Amino acid sequence: MSYCLATYRCFGEQTDFHKKAQGIAVGLTVGSWTDLPEAKKANMQKHLGQVVSVEIQEASASSPRYADIQIAYPDVNFSLDIPALLVTVFGKLSMDGQIKLIDLHFSERFLSAFSGPKYGIAGIRSQLGVHDRPLLMSIFKSVIGHDMQELASQFKQQALGGVDLIKDDEILFENPLTPIEKRVAACMQAAAEAEAETGQKLLYAVNLTGPTFQLKEQAKKAIDHGANALLFNVLAYGFDTLQALASDPEITIPVAAHPAMAGAMYPSPNYGIGASVLLGKLMRLAGADLVLFPSPYGSVVMPKEENLAIQQVLLTEELAKHYGYQTPQLSANKLKRSLPVPSAGIHPGLTPLILRDFGQDVVVNAGGGIHGHPMGTAAGGRAFRQAIDAVQQGHGLKEYAAQHPELQAAIDAWGLREN
Ligand SMILES: CCCC(=O)/C(O)=C/OP(=O)(O)O
Ligand SMILES: [Mg+2]
Numbered sequence: 001m002s003y004c005l006a007t008y009r010c011f012g013e014q015t016d017f018h019k020k021a022q023g024i025a026v027g028l029t030v031g032s033w034t035d036l037p038e039a040k041k042a043n044m045q046k047h048l049g050q051v052v053s054v055e056i057q058e059a060s061a062s063s064p065r066y067a068d069i070q071i072a073y074p075d076v077n078f079s080l081d082i083p084a085l086l087v088t089v090f091g092k093l094s095m096d097g098q099i100k101l102i103d104l105h106f107s108e109r110f111l112s113a114f115s116g117p118k119y120g121i122a123g124i125r126s127q128l129g130v131h132d133r134p135l136l137m138s139i140f141k142s143v144i145g146h147d148m149q150e151l152a153s154q155f156k157q158q159a160l161g162g163v164d165l166i167k168d169d170e171i172l173f174e175n176p177l178t179p180i181e182k183r184v185a186a187c188m189q190a191a192a193e194a195e196a197e198t199g200q201k202l203l204y205a206v207n208l209t210g211p212t213f214q215l216k217e218q219a220k221k222a223i224d225h226g227a228n229a230l231l232f233n234v235l236a237y238g239f240d241t242l243q244a245l246a247s248d249p250e251i252t253i254p255v256a257a258h259p260a261m262a263g264a265m266y267p268s269p270n271y272g273i274g275a276s277v278l279l280g281k282l283m284r285l286a287g288a289d290l291v292l293f294p295s296p297y298g299s300v301v302m303p304k305e306e307n308l309a310i311q312q313v314l315l316t317e318e319l320a321k322h323y324g325y326q327t328p329q330l331s332a333n334k335l336k337r338s339l340p341v342p343s344a345g346i347h348p349g350l351t352p353l354i355l356r357d358f359g360q361d362v363v364v365n366a367g368g369g370i371h372g373h374p375m376g377t378a379a380g381g382r383a384f385r386q387a388i389d390a391v392q393q394g395h396g397l398k399e400y401a402a403q404h405p406e407l408q409a410a411i412d413a414w415g416l417r418e419n
Contacts (some may be wrong), residue, residue, distance in 0.1 A: 001046065001074060001076075002074075002075050002107035002108065002109045003050065003071050003072035003073055003074055003075060003107055004072070004075050004085060004104065004105065004107050004109075004110050005052060005070055005071070005072050005073070005101050005103075005104070005105040005275075006070070006071050006073065006088070006089035006101060006103070006104055007068060007069070007070045007101075007103035007104075008024070008068070008069045008070075008071070008099050008100065008101055008102065009066055009068055009069075009074075009099070009100045009102050009269075009270075009407075010066060010067050010068075010069055010097075010098070010099045011030065011065065011066045011068075011098035011099070011137070012046060012065065012097075012098065012268050013059065013064065013065050013066055015022065015065075015067070017054050017056055017067035017069060018051075018054050019321075020069065021051040021054045021065075021067075021069045021071065024049070024051075024071055025048070025049030025050055025051050025071050025072075025098065026048065026049060027249050028049055028071075028073070028088060028089065028091075028092070028093060029047055029048055029073065029074070029077060030044045030047050030048050031048035035358070041128055046074060047074055047075065047076065047077050048074070049071050049072065049074070050071065050072040051070075051071060051285075052070040052071060052107065053068070053069070053070045053309060054067055054068075054069050055067060055068045055069075056201075057418055059122075059394045068102070071089070073088055073089055075107045075109050075110050078080070080109070080110050080113035080240040081113070081240055081243070082240055082243065082282060082285065082286060083238070083239070083240050085104070085106075085110065086239075086417020089101065089104070094194065094271075094272075094273075094340070094401055096414025098270040098271065099270075099271070100268070100270060100271055100272055100273070101272070101273045101274060101277060102268065102274040102275060103274065103276070104277050104281055104282075105320070106281075106285070106320050107292070107318075107320065108320045109320070110331065111264070111285075111303075111319060111334075111335070113135065113321045114243065114285050114286070114287070114335070115246070115247045115287065115334075115335075116246075116285060116287055116335030116336055117246065117254075117255075117284065117287050117288060117289045117335065117338050118246055118247075118251075118254065118255075118286060118287060118289065119254040119336065120289055120325075120336025120337050120338060121315075121336070121337045121338070121339050121361050122336065122337075122340075123254065123289065123336065124254055124289060124290065124339055126401075127201070127228070127254075128130065128165075128202070129201055130162050130164055131361065132358075132360075133388060133392055133414040134354070134355060134358075134360055134361075134362045134363065134364055134388055135161070135164040135165065135166065135339070135362070135363045135364070136163045136164050136363070136364050136365075136381065136384050136385060136388065137163060137165035137166065137167055137205075137341065137363045137364070137365040138161065138163040138165075138166050138167075138365075138366060138367065138370040138371075138377075138381060139166075139167050139169055139365065139366065139367030139370070140154060140155070140158075140166070140167070140168055140169050140172060140277055140367070141169060141367040141368060141370075141371045142171060142371070143169070143172060143178075144171065144175075145176065146177065147177050147178070148177065148178055148182055148183070149187050150185065151178050151183065151187070152187060152189070152190045152197075152285045153190075154184040154371075154377065155186070155187040155190045155191070155204070156190040156193060156194055157377035158370060158374065158377055158378070158381060159190060159191055159194030159195075159200075159202055160194050160197065160198065160378040160379060160381070160406040161196060161370065161378040161379065161380055161381015161382050161384075161385070162200060162381045162382055162384075162385040163202060163289075163381045163384075164200070164201075164202055164203070164363075165202060165203045165204070165205060165206035165229065165256075165363065166187070166191075166202060166203075166204050166205070167204075167207075167229075167256060167365075167366065168183075168205065168207035168231050169207070169403060170207060170209050170231065170233050170258040170260045173207065173210075174209055174210050175211045179225075180206055180207075180208075180218060180221065180222050180225075181221050181222065181224075181225040182225075183206055184204070184206050184222050184225040184226050184227045185225045185226060186318050187204050187206075187223075188204060188226040188227070188228070191204060197248045198223055203226060203228050203229040203241060203254070204227065204229060205229040205230055205231040205254075205256045205290075206227050206229070206230060206231060206264060207230075207231045207233075208216065208222070208230045208231065208245075209233070210243055211217050212237055212238075214239065215237070215245065216244070216250070217246060219245060219253075219360055220250055220251070220306045221407070223251070223252060223253060227253055228253050228319070229253050229254050229255070230245070230251075230253060230254070230255045230256065230373060231255075231256045231258055232245070232255050232256065232257055232258065232288075233258050233260045233261070234257045234258065234259075234283065234286070234288065235259070235260060235261040235262055235265075235278075236260060236261055237242050239282050239283075239285075239286040240286070240287075240407060242257065242283075242286040242287055242288060243285075243286040243287055244256065245287070246286065246288070246289075247287060252314055254289035254290065255288055255289055255290075256288070256289065256290040256291075256292065256341070257279075257283045257286075257288035257290065257291045257292065257338075258292050259279055259291075259292055259293050259294070259381050262275070262279055263291070263300075265278055266278050266279070266302075266306070267302075274306075274309075275293065275302060275306040275307075275309065275310055276306065276310050276312070276313050277307035279291060279293045279310050279315060280309065280310040280311075280312070280313035280314055281313045281319060283314075283338065284314055284319070284338045285311065285319070286336075288338050289336075289338060289339065290338060290339040290341050290363060291310070291314055291338050291339070291340060292341040292365065293310055293340075293341070293342060293343065294307075294342070294343065294344045295307060295342030295343055295344060295345070295346060295350075295354070296342070296353075296357070297345075297350055297353055297417065298342075298343065298344040298345025298346050298350070299344050299368075300344035300345065302346075303323075303347075304357065305330075306328075307342055307357070308357065309356060310340065311340045311362075312340070312341065314337060314339070314340050315337050315338075315340070316336040316363065317333055321404040325337055337361070339361060339362070339363055340353060340358055340361070340362050340363070341362070341363040341365045342357075342362065342365070343365040343366075343371075344371050345368070345413040346364065346365060346366040347366065347368075347369035347410060347413075347415075348369065348380075348383040348384050348386070348397075348407055348410040348411070348414070349387070349397065349410060349411050349414050349415050349416035349417055350417055351364060351384065351387035351390075351391060351397070351419075352387075352391050352416075352417065352418040353418070353419075355388070355391045355392075364384060364388065366384065367381070369410075369414070370384070371382070372413070373409065373410055374410075374413050374415070375405075375407045375409050379406040379409065380406075380410070382406040382407075383404075383406040383409065383410040384410075385406045386400065386401075386404040386406060387400075387407055387408040387410075388403075390407070396418065397411065397416050397418065398411070398416060
C-alpha cells in the first residue's frame, strides 16, 4: 500500500481535533458525515484514509487555537494526476471552515507518473551558456495595444541591456496587433540583432494563451516560428494543463510558470493552500522550469519565510515520502530542479537582498525596474547586471555605483537595501 500525505492547519476554539482528523480520514475516502455500513466492510479497508498525526497548539496571545493534522490517503483511491489528488485531499474539505492545506507528500507511485520540468535549472543555464551567476529577466511593460514594430523595439532595448530572459507580461493575450507567431518571429529577430552586438544569448518567454484545448497547437505554432520559451498562467488554466505541456515531447522549450491568481489561495493563514505547495511542490511536479512568485521586498509582497519555503521545494532532491513503510531512501532527483523567480516591484537596489536570500540559482526579474530607469530600458538592464556583478565580486552597491552610472541612477531613483 502507498499513500500520499496531506497536512492541514485546522482552527477551532472548541474543536475536538482528534475527532476532526478521523472524520477527514474517513469522510474523504470511504465515508461521509454519518456512519455508512458499507464503509465498515473489510473490502473498504484498503481505501480508508489514515490519521498520521494531530499536533494541537492551544490558543495564545499571538495565535488562535489550531491543530496540524496529517492524513494519509491511499493512492489507489485516485488517478495519478494533480486534479485527482487535489480534489481528494482538499476538494470538499477546502469549504469546511477554517482549514488550510499546508503541505503535501507524494508517494513514489504517484510521483512516478510525472516527468517534472523538462529542462530545469541545468537546462536553462545550458541554453544560455551562463553557469556562474544569477540570471536576469525583464518583463515587457506598456505593450497592450502596441503594434509589432513598437513591441520589437522594446524587446531589443531590453535585450541590449544584457538580460538573459525576456518575458511577456502575463496580461498580454492573443490580439490582432501582435499574435503569438508574429510576436515570436519579430522578437527572435530582435534577439539575434542584439546578440550580434552583445554576444549574449537570451530566452523569450512568450505568453501562451487562448482556449485550453488549443494550447498545444498554439505552443507548437510559437515553436515553429522560433519561440525558445513559454510563459504560462498556470493557475488560470490548471496544473494538469501545465503537466500536459511540460511532458509533451513536441513542446521542446522551457516553461515559466506565472503565479497569477495565487493570491486567491495562499495568503490567508486560515484558508486556502500554502504557498510552498501551490507555487512550489505542485509547480515543480507539473513541470515548470521557472516559477515566479511575489518576493519579500517588492510591490506585491509574500512573507520571506514563504518565499524561502517555495525555494526549498523547488530545489530539494526529496519530494517523495512513504508513510509507515521501510523503503529505499526516496529521491526525487528524477524531477529536475525549477528556477525560483522572486518578483514584483524589483529594482537594482534590491539585488543584494535577493542574492543574499536566494543565492546563485535565482532569476532577478523586473519590469518597472527596467523600463522605468531614468536612462531608459537598456540602462535598466545594465544597472541590474552591474548590481549583480557588484554583489558577486563582494562590493557594496554604493561603492560600485560610483564607477557605474546606470547603477547610480537606479539607486538615486529607487534607493538601495543591503539588509
Ligand atoms: C509576481 C509576478 C510579477 C509580474 O508579473 C510582473 O509583471 C512584475 O512587474 P514589475 O513589478 O517588475 O514591474
Ligand atoms: Mg506581470
